[in-house]
Amino acid sequence: MDFHREQDTQHYGIHAYAKGEITVTIPSALEPGPKPDNSGNVEQLHLPIRREILRRSLVIMPSALIRDWEPQSFESLAVDHFQALAELDIELILFGSGGALRWPSRELLSPLMEKGIGIEVMDTGAACRTYNILQADQRRFAAALLMID
Secondary structure, three states, rough: OOOOOOOOOOEEEEEEEEEEEEEEEEEHHHHHHOOOOOOOOOEEEOOOOEEEEEOOOOOEOOOOOEOOOOOOOOOOOOOHHHHHHHOHHHHHHHEEEOOOOOOOOOOHHHHHOOOOOOOOEEEEHHHHEEEEEEEOOOOOOEEEEOOOO
């Protein structure tokens, strides 16, 4: 699904998502120059922004992008994955659970709960759409997204 919104030239954004891929917008102020992912897919846009297609789980924040978040499926989630998210300077996590809405166990989410970080669980498509809405609100948040399988 493509989004049709004004391009934000200061923050990482989500341009589109589909089965097995998420297209992010990357401001050149944050990451100068094209940097292809493992597949080599980079679409150069007019400066100061470009698009990159990611095909692995990722964590995106308005000011940072982790291109290869370790868990590649819902079944591979571990407490350590959420512990790493709890160490980010954020107040909210959007968790995209893949193609279907699936809730991680309370044990997995405990690092976030211990730090008082809110978590919204939704399928990855809904998390992509919500990311762009929250980004406009300038909140301190991250979206941890498993690919749609």
